[in-house]
Amino acid sequence: MLLSDKVAVITGAGPGLGRTLAVLMAREGADVAVAARSADVLAGIAAQVRAEGREALAVPTDIADPAQARRLASAVIDRFGRVDVLVNAAFPGTHRKNVLDMDDAYLEQWRSAVETAAYGTLLACRHLAPHMVAAGRGSIVNITSMSSRTGYAGRSDYAAGKAAVHLLSHCLADELGPSGVRVNCVAPGWIASGVLDDWMRARADAEGVPYEEVRARDVAAMALRRIATEEDVARAVLFLASDLAAATTGATIDVNGGQRFT
Structure with a gap:
């Protein structure tokens, strides 16, 4: 298995991609710690990880709070003794x-x-990466977005946040590389x-056309003629987290069905 007996930490582990990623990593042999604000959501994800035969740790966390981020790192090390993979997906x-x-x-919400x-x-990197550095190995995968390099009207908060993570990843890749720690992005x-379906329906209503027409138009603009799934994104993260990407750092894998080429 690609993550046999490794310890993975996922921040921003919500009910969508975070859940899919946690279960996939457990199936690939990892024990998984999940962090997010909702204790109920985390409990459900942890139960699914355990159902795959791996250990799970759920740590309710506001990752933007320094004390809580430090507490998360301590909880992971106290439970598992190390961290091999860190995935940052909070937004x-x-x-x-x-x-x-x-x-x-x-403006305050922004x-x-x-x-x-x-x-x-x-x-998350500040408090968890030192344990990777001490071990001389590790992989950090940050979830950015197609919007980290292309801004759209009404989405400046999302674009600015993801763009910051994108370039932070480059800086960390340069800083941590000599210690054997890789830092990459999945966009x-x-x-x-x-x-997404609701957004397409809203656009269809505004245009006065059927939902199917809007969806078909959007899909036709993608080279692969299909919209990516959570599993598609999770597999890209898994690749970067694993030793298959042992010589890859400071890189970004775009998972957008060919909607944008970079």
């Missing part, structure tokens, strides 16, 4: 609003969103989900 759900339409409350993505990723495009 809060956001609404779509143009910059000139933001009131004071939304700041919080970017802080969760960028500062939260920094804190999804659209991921098949109910949220």
